[in-house]
Amino acid sequence: MTDVLLIEERGDVDWVTMNRPESLNALNPELVEALASYFEGLYRRHDRRVVVLKGAGRGFCSGLDLTSGTADPDWAKTAPLQAGMATQRRIGDIYRAMRRCPQPIISLIQGAAAGGGLSLALASDIRIAGAKAKLNCAYIRIGLTGADMGSSYFLPRIVGLSMASELLLTGRFVHAEEALRIGLVSHLVETDQLDQTAEGLIQHMLRTAPFSLRLTKEALGYAVDAPSLDAAMAMEDRQQILTSQSQDHIEAMTAFLQKRDPEFGDK
Numbered sequence: 001m002t003d004v005l006l007i008e009e010r011g012d013v014d015w016v017t018m019n020r021p022e023s024l025n026a027l028n029p030e031l032v033e034a035l036a037s038y039f040e041g042l043y044r045r046h047d048r049r050v051v052v053l054k055g056a057g058r059g060f061c062s063g064l065d066l067t068s069g070t071a072d073p074d075w076a077k078t079a080p081l082q083a084g085m086a087t088q089r090r091i092g093d094i095y096r097a098m099r100r101c102p103q104p105i106i107s108l109i110q111g112a113a114a115g116g117g118l119s120l121a122l123a124s125d126i127r128i129a130g131a132k133a134k135l136n137c138a139y140i141r142i143g144l145t146g147a148d149m150g151s152s153y154f155l156p157r158i159v160g161l162s163m164a165s166e167l168l169l170t171g172r173f174v175h176a177e178e179a180l181r182i183g184l185v186s187h188l189v190e191t192d193q194l195d196q197t198a199e200g201l202i203q204h205m206l207r208t209a210p211f212s213l214r215l216t217k218e219a220l221g222y223a224v225d226a227p228s229l230d231a232a233m234a235m236e237d238r239q240q241i242l243t244s245q246s247q248d249h250i251e252a253m254t255a256f257l258q259k260r261d262p263e264f265g266d267k
Contacts, residue, residue, distance in 0.1 A: 005034035012049040021057025026065035039097035063115025098123040102214035114138040122154035130191035209248035
């Protein structure tokens with residue numbers, strides 16, 4: 001898309017690299033716009049089945065670029081309130097689009113994932129940490145609230161309210177081993193094994209029916225906010241009936257009985 005965001009299509013999978021390694025892939029206006037536009041564009045792109053998000057160099061994403069114009073204290077003092085809100089909302093569009101897009105997103109976290117960079121990982125469906133990964137809610141460390149870019153929504157649902165409160169209120173770093181222990185990430189591997197670990201998960205996903213994979217992410221998104229078991233199961237019932245009427249379901253059942261790999265047509 002741009003020099004700051006590299007998209008490599010490997011078959012049905014997009015490998016997306018934030019490419020500002022000199023700043024640990026900090027979010028400047030150009031990278032914010034590239035990420036928001038990319039994820040917004042995925043909503044109807046059913047040809048793209050999985051997304052892998054990573055950072056170039058030794059970091060994942062260090063959060064907002066504090067050297068960019070909109071992060072400058074003088075700009076914050078003199079800019080109209082509406083301009084600040086517009087900037088805040090556009091950055092937030094990234095995370096909303098990540099949850100809305102039907103493709104599962106795997107984040108590969110090497111080095112720092114701080115502030116808005118942590119939120120990129122939190123908005124993903126699967127997080128894999130390298131051995132040197134470290135994550136924190138950096139916002140509160142620069143005189144803002146710890147709750148920003150979905151952190152107060154995502155963290156309690158991922159690690160529980162008590163741990164989320166600790167991380168948001170202190171802004172302390174969580175290193176890779178602790179991140180695995182508290183369930184913030186699902187895998188911890190050596191940094192040079194991040195891509196390979198993602199590939200293993202991707203192959204499992206690509207063996208599923210495309211429609212089923214998309215609706216599973218959708219069901220999880222609804223269920224995490226479901227007011228009751230009945231509400232969650234109503235969504236599950238809907239998804240099962242929808243997928244049961246697809247040609248890919250028939251193909252999957254036939255392939256299972258014939259002990260062969262299915263050939264999906266996304267129908």
